[in-house]
Amino acid sequence: MTIYFYKVWEPYGCFSNFSPHGIEIRGTYWSTVEHYYQAQKFVGSVDAAIIPSIYAAETPEQAAALGRCSTRQLRSDWDAVKTQVMKEAVLKKFLTHAEIRDTLLATGDNLLVENSPNDYFWGCGADKTGENCLGKILMNVREEIRNLLCRYQ
Numbered sequence: 254m255t256i257y258f259y260k261v262w263e264p265y266g267c268f269s270n271f272s273p274h275g276i277e278i279r280g281t282y283w284s285t286v287e288h289y290y291q292a293q294k295f296v297g298s299v300d301a302a303i304i305p306s307i308y309a310a311e312t313p314e315q316a317a318a319l320g321r322c323s324t325r326q327l328r329s330d331w332d333a334v335k336t337q338v339m340k341e342a343v344l345k346k347f348l349t350h351a352e353i354r355d356t357l358l359a360t361g362d363n364l365l366v367e368n369s370p371n372d373y374f375w376g377c378g379a380d381k382t383g384e385n386c387l388g389k390i391l392m393n394v395r396e397e398i399r400n401l402l403c404r405y406q
């Protein structure tokens with residue numbers, strides 16, 4: 254079975270990076286994975302001054318709008334590092350929040366797909382041919398957490 258998720262208020266909304274599950278990474282607490290991910294785009298770039306505004310954005314939608322502004326310059330290695338940045342944040346989210354960790358583990362070996370109509374990298378896109386990198390990260394995190402639990406039980 255394939256489990257599709259996208260918006261926070263839809264089924265499996267806790268798999269969205271916009272879900273209200275904060276993470277602490279290297280001593281800083283971020284309100285959502287999306288806040289953290291969008292801010293990382295500008296680390297070391299000439300537009301790094303935007304990071305505090307992304308950090309303080311009231312909603313993940315606002316954080317994403319700031320991070321997606323096409324006139325700002327992304328860090329030069331963004332394409333090379335973005336998947337690892339996302340993986341670290343998503344893993345931290347599911348290690349931190351037990352209730353959503355249980356939801357993730359309860360999906361067993363089902364395929365997880367971010368059903369984004371316009372994102373062919375993180376999601377599957379409108380025609381379902383996208384790379385689904387967020388779904389792949391979630392399945393990878395699921396496997397990693399399962400292995401961790403086996404080791405410590």
Ligand SMILES: Nc1nc(O)c(N)c(N[C@@H]2O[C@H](COP(=O)(O)O)[C@@H](O)[C@H]2O)n1
Pocket residue numbers: 259260261269270271287290317320321367369372375387
């Ligand atoms: N617009 C939008 N709304 C949501 O509710 C979403 N879950 C997403 N997808 C997320 O957007 C992020 C990618 O942003 P960039 O295009 O790289 O700026 C990523 O977290 C997707 O999961 N989009």
